[in-house]
Amino acid sequence: MPGLHAGIRSVIHVLPNEAWTGLLFTALLIEQLLNGLQLGVMLFLMAAGLTLIFGVMGLINLAHGSLYMIGAFACATVAAATGSFWIGLIASLAAAAGVGAIIEVAVIRRLYDRDHLDQVLATFALILILSEGARWLFGSFPLYLDIPLLLQGAVPLPGGGQYQLYRLAIIGVGIAVAVGLYLLISRTRLGMRIRAGESDREMIGALGVDIGTLYTVVFALGAALAGLAGALVGALQSVQVGMGEPVLILAFVVIVIGGIGSIKGALVGAVIVGVVDTMGRFLLPSLLALTMPASQATTIGAALASMLIYVVMALILAFRPSGLFAAQA
Amino acid sequence: MNRILAASLLGLSLATSSLAHAEPVKIGVITTLSGGGAGLGIDMRDAFTLAIKQSGNKDVELVIEDDAQKPELAVQIAEKMIQGDKVDLMTGIIWSNLAMAVVPNTVAQDVIYLSPNAGPSALAGANCNPNYFNVAYQNDNFHEAMGQYANKDYKNAFILAPNYPAGKDALTGFKRYYKGSLAGEIYTQVGQTDYAAEIAQIRASGADSVYFFLPGGMGIAFMKQYAQSGVNIPVMGPGFSFSQDVLPAIGDAALGVKNSATWSKDLDNEANKEFVEAFKAEYKRLPSIYAAQSWDTANLILAALSKADVKDKDAFRAALKAADFQSVRGKFVFNNNNHPIQNIYVREVVKEDDGTLTNKIIATAFDDHKDAYAEKCSM
Numbered sequence: 001m002p003g004l005h006a007g008i009r010s011v012i013h014v015l016p017n018e019a020w021t022g023l024l025f026t027a028l029l030i031e032q033l034l035n036g037l038q039l040g041v042m043l044f045l046m047a048a049g050l051t052l053i054f055g056v057m058g059l060i061n062l063a064h065g066s067l068y069m070i071g072a073f074a075c076a077t078v079a080a081a082t083g084s085f086w087i088g089l090i091a092s093l094a095a096a097a098g099v100g101a102i103i104e105v106a107v108i109r110r111l112y113d114r115d116h117l118d119q120v121l122a123t124f125a126l127i128l129i130l131s132e133g134a135r136w137l138f139g140s141f142p143l144y145l146d147i148p149l150l151l152q153g154a155v156p157l158p159g160g161g162q163y164q165l166y167r168l169a170i171i172g173v174g175i176a177v178a179v180g181l182y183l184l185i186s187r188t189r190l191g192m193r194i195r196a197g198e199s200d201r202e203m204i205g206a207l208g209v210d211i212g213t214l215y216t217v218v219f220a221l222g223a224a225l226a227g228l229a230g231a232l233v234g235a236l237q238s239v240q241v242g243m244g245e246p247v248l249i250l251a252f253v254v255i256v257i258g259g260i261g262s263i264k265g266a267l268v269g270a271v272i273v274g275v276v277d278t279m280g281r282f283l284l285p286s287l288l289a290l291t292m293p294a295s296q297a298t299t300i301g302a303a304l305a306s307m308l309i310y311v312v313m314a315l316i317l318a319f320r321p322s323g324l325f326a327a328q329a
Numbered sequence: 330m331n332r333i334l335a336a337s338l339l340g341l342s343l344a345t346s347s348l349a350h351a352e353p354v355k356i357g358v359i360t361t362l363s364g365g366g367a368g369l370g371i372d373m374r375d376a377f378t379l380a381i382k383q384s385g386n387k388d389v390e391l392v393i394e395d396d397a398q399k400p401e402l403a404v405q406i407a408e409k410m411i412q413g414d415k416v417d418l419m420t421g422i423i424w425s426n427l428a429m430a431v432v433p434n435t436v437a438q439d440v441i442y443l444s445p446n447a448g449p450s451a452l453a454g455a456n457c458n459p460n461y462f463n464v465a466y467q468n469d470n471f472h473e474a475m476g477q478y479a480n481k482d483y484k485n486a487f488i489l490a491p492n493y494p495a496g497k498d499a500l501t502g503f504k505r506y507y508k509g510s511l512a513g514e515i516y517t518q519v520g521q522t523d524y525a526a527e528i529a530q531i532r533a534s535g536a537d538s539v540y541f542f543l544p545g546g547m548g549i550a551f552m553k554q555y556a557q558s559g560v561n562i563p564v565m566g567p568g569f570s571f572s573q574d575v576l577p578a579i580g581d582a583a584l585g586v587k588n589s590a591t592w593s594k595d596l597d598n599e600a601n602k603e604f605v606e607a608f609k610a611e612y613k614r615l616p617s618i619y620a621a622q623s624w625d626t627a628n629l630i631l632a633a634l635s636k637a638d639v640k641d642k643d644a645f646r647a648a649l650k651a652a653d654f655q656s657v658r659g660k661f662v663f664n665n666n667n668h669p670i671q672n673i674y675v676r677e678v679v680k681e682d683d684g685t686l687t688n689k690i691i692a693t694a695f696d697d698h699k700d701a702y703a704e705k706c707s708m
Contacts, residue, residue, distance in 0.1 A: 028533040035525035131363070140367040141614075142549055142578035147557060154559025161532070162559040167525065236557075237522040238549035238578050242364040246520060278526045285515070295514070302492045302516035 027161030032282050033275065034157075038167045040274025041174020045229035046251040047258070047266040048181060049222025055261030056197045056218050057112055060119045063103065063126035064226055064251065065244025071096040071227025072234030072243060073134055076145035085148035089231050096227020097220040099130075104219040109212070127245070135241045142238035145231075170232050177225065178267050185263065194218060198261060250277075253309055257316050259323030268324055273309050280308035353390045354639050356630065357416035359406050359431065361423050362395035365520060365546045368574040369423045369619045370395075373445055376604075376620035377420070379611050380627035386634070392416060398423075400430035407431045411440055417639045418443065420626055423619065425449040425468060425495035426519075436460035439642065441649070445626040446619055448668065449494045450501070454702035457666040462649055464629055465622040466591055467668045467700035468495050469502025471567035474589035474673035474694035475540060476507035479565065484509035487536035487562070489527060491543065492516040499542035499567065505701060512536030517543070522550045525558075532560045544569040549578045556582035568592075568688070571678050573617035576686040583678045583686060591669075592621040592658050593676050593690045600655035615687060621657050628654045660697070666706035670699050 050064050074095035079088030103126065111119045147166045154162040185191035193214055196204040205211045230244065237243070254273050258265025285301025292300070316324065358377060361370030374393060381389050392414050396403040403422065410416045419435055420443045422428045428447035435442050436458040448467040452458070479486060488503055488511060490496035496516060504511075512534040515527055531539055539562050543551050548570040555564065568590030571583055594605055594615060604624050608616040616624075632654035637644040652663050662670045673695045676688040 025533075028529055031529040031532070032526055035529060038525065039523060135363070135367075140362070140371045141574060142368065142546055144578045144580055146553075146580060152557065154557070164525075164554070164557050164559065166557060233522075236550065236554055238546040238553075238575075240365055240546050240578075241367065243522070243546075246522070281517075281526045282530060298514050298516050299492065299497070302518070306492075306518050 027157055030157055031161050031163055032278055034163055034167065034171070036275030036278035037271065038171050038174075038274070039278060040271035041171050041178075042229055042233055042270075043247070043250055043254050043274055044174055044267050044270035045177060045225045045232075046247055047254040047270050048177070048263055049225040050251050051255040051258070051261055051263060051266045052194070053219055053222045054255070056194055057108075057215055058201075059108060059111060060116050060123065061108070061222075062120060062123040062248065063130065064222070065248030066127050066130035067096045067100055067223045067226040068230035068233075068244040068247055069134060069241065070099050070130065071230030072145070072239045073138060073143065073230075074227065075231035075234055076143040076239045077138070079145055080143070085146070085235065088145070089228070092227045092231035093224045096230070097224035100223025100227075101216055101220040103223075104216050108219060109215070112215075131241050138241075140241065142240040145234045145239050147235045166235065173228075173232065177228075181263055190214075190217070250309070253313050255323075257313050257323055259320075259326035262323070262325040265323055265325035272312065276312050277305075277309050280305040284308070352640075353388050354418070354634060355390050355392060355414060355416040357407070357410035357414060357419040358391055358393045358421035359396050359403055359410070359419065359427075360393070360421035361398045361427075362393075363397050366398045366423060366544075369446070369545055369617070370421075372574055372617045372620040373421060373423060373623040375612055376608060376616060376623040377445070377627045379607060380624050380631070383607060384628075384631050386631060389631075389634070393421075396422070396427055398427070400427050403427040403431050404434070407435055411435065411438055416440065418630060420445055420630075422447055424493075425498070426493045428452070429494055432461060433458075441642070441646065443626050443630065443649070445623040447495065448498075448700075450498050450702055451494065453666055453668055453700055454705035455707075457702075457706035457708055459646055459667070459708060461667060462629075462663070463668045464626040465669070466671075467702065468498035469505065470591070470673060470698060470700060471569070471589045472499045472502030472540075472542065473506045473701075474675065474698070475565055475567060475587075476503040476505060478587065478589065478675050478692070478694050479503075479538060479540065480506070480508050483538040483563075485512045485536050486510075486538045486540050487512040487514075487531050487534050488540045489513075489515040489517060489543075490541065491519045491521070491547065493519050495544075496542060502701075503540055517547075519547075521547060524551045524554050527551075528555055528558045528560060531562065532558070536562055538562060539564045541566050541570060544572075545575065549575050552579045552582050568618050568676060571676075571688065572619070573615045573687065574619065576678065576688075580686070581680075584680060586678045587691070588676050588678070588688070589673055589694055590618055590676055590688070591671050591673055592618050593674060593688050595689055596657070596659065596674075598655075598657070598659045601657040601659075604657045615685070625654070625656050625658065625661070628656075662697075664699050664703045665708050666700070666703045667708070668700050668703065670697050672696055673698050 053059055053061050071092035075088035075092040078091035079085050111122055151166040151169050154164050157163050193209055254269040258269030284305045285298045288301045289297035360373050394406045418441050423446045425447040429449055432442050441460045444463040446465045448463045453467045488500050490499045565587045568588045571588040633648035637648040639645050650663050652661055664670050674690045675692040675694050677691045679689045
């Protein structure tokens with residue numbers, strides 16, 4: 001790796017700063033990789049629910065971002081009322097799962113037999129209803145949600161850097177959820193039914209499984225994961241109406257890259273998107289600065305970096321049209 | 330349709346009840362009332378409607394529409410207001426990219442536009458227009474003030490802003506007066522909410538200070554993440570990054586941060602005291618800078634209406650340019666390019682006795698500051 005290291009070092013050297021040392025750069029690189037991983041696992045929490053719902057029920061759920069928002073609002077409200085982030089976190093899971101279940105029974109259930117266009121239309125309406133509902137309840141100004149005391153501050157990294165403890169915790173939660181989902185789907189009866197539902201919906205209905213309840217449970221599970229992501233991220237960002245939609249777009253990119261319906265694909269896709277996006281924002285402007293004036297390079301670099309994940313998605317789709325881990329159709 | 334019907338009914342009843350009554354003045358307000366930037370637009374709208382209400386002027390009719398922070402939507406609404414509602418004046422846009430999409434086309438159709446917030450450089454210089462009045466600031470101004478102030482303590486600043494017209498104006502403005510070196514310069518995405526990658530670069534840059542312009546939710550996210558990152562480099566920003574609409578959500582992480590603005594709640598003049606009291610009484614919250622600018626815009630319009638007929642464009646433009654109103658910013662004069670000449674202050678985020686976070690003026694960065702583009706304007 002020394003060649004690569006020297007190469008990147010020379011790229012970074014264009015930054016007007018003499019203080020660069022190899023060690024410092026390694027620390028920066030590790031920090032950025034962790035940032036990419038953290039963004040990735042957060043996207044995974046969103047994408048896992050999205051892909052599960054699509055895989056099992058064949059439903060495109062645009063309102064998934066609203067469930068993320070509901071999680072964040074529930075956590076912020078309950079945390080403000082009780083003074084405990086942890087109670088807020090439980091509330092976010094409960095609220096998102098509860099709203100998810102209600103939505104499934106009231107609206108989504110009517111859409112399974114319709115084509116995707118009807119589903120997109122109805123779930124887009126849900127976005128509008130839930131957003132304006134949240135604005136009506138909580139107002140347009142962002143809510144305050146702080147990181148719990150236990151996870152405040154930063155921890156040292158090898159190489160002399162520091163990393164925010166809370167982001168490490170998010171990575172931990174993401175990995176735990178990935179393992180949990182794997183066990184749930186491969187080792188439990190519910191998981192068996194989910195897998196069966198993915199491969200042949202009519203048949204498991206005929207075998208006497210209550211398909212209606214199964215769908216509600218899967219939808220609520222996906223909603224809870226989105227709510228969890230919203231609550232976790234809400235403490236880092238601002239809790240406000242419309243916070244879910246930008247994440248939803250990235251989550252769709254993730255499941256398209258990973259292969260629609262595949263949890264493993266969602267995990268791999270999420271990490272790819274997270275790392276590529278972070279590294280692009282960090283490295284592209286410096287790379288361009290080698291060939292053009294610094295101020296131009298930062299502007300063009302920033303513009304290119306924002307397209308990078310879509311370029312990666314297009315490339316992956318060119319070689320694997322149904323994504324990296326396409327579930328059997 | 331209902332609105333037009335209501336308006337025509339109102340017009341009819343006014344016409345029959347009193348022939349001497351002036352024709353209603355229609356003001357089109359396009360602002361951001363939904364999505365991530367809604368807090369800014371709602372403050373704008375609330376202050377504007379309150380000022381009109383308090384004036385007791387019954388001839389003013391408002392047509393308010395939500396642009397959802399989308400340029401294409403703002404353009405459609407503007408067309409509808411000009412062609413359909415036949416508004417006399419337009420105002421309300423918060424974001425510079427939306428202003429760039431709407432303003433040139435609006436003023437070209439001889440409709441007067443008064444900006445309560447956005448002041449892109451492209452409209453201040455050679456492309457200035459007699460129909461375009463900026464009541465707020467030219468985008469560079471706040472940043473110029475902070476660049477000037479930064480010279481006092483800092484020599485190696487790291488600067489960042491979103492990649493859109495106001496973001497570029499921001500960093501250009503800062504660099505115009507800042508004399509030290511730059512440890513780094515980053516443009517982020519508009520609407521970005523995760524700044525981990527940028528904070529990592531700041532940490533590694535060896536900077537002695539950070540200057541950032543991130544309005545609305547972007548700034549909340551940045552400050553919260555920065556406070557937790559273990560980076561101890563002092564931050565500063567324009568007033569937008571620490572405005573009253575975002576301070577409660579940032580929390581104590583903002584305490585002590587220096588920021589520049591043309592207005593502050595504690596600015597000592599009669600008009601400002603009245604404004605802050607009236608806003609607090611009506612909406613049970615403290616006004617932000619967007620509210621202050623919008624309040625001034627409404628009062629400027631009201632003052633001009635009392636002097637000239639809005640249908641007589643030349644006379645009305647002259648009445649606006651005279652700026653004969655009590656600004657909450659104290660002194661207020663228009664420059665040749667219809668942008669304000671005004672003081673810019675440095676504020677510090679403090680906590681009041683009841684725990685509310687707010688700003689306090691600690692210094693004056695510029696007296697009677699003019700923007701850098703005015704001389705390129707031929708007006």
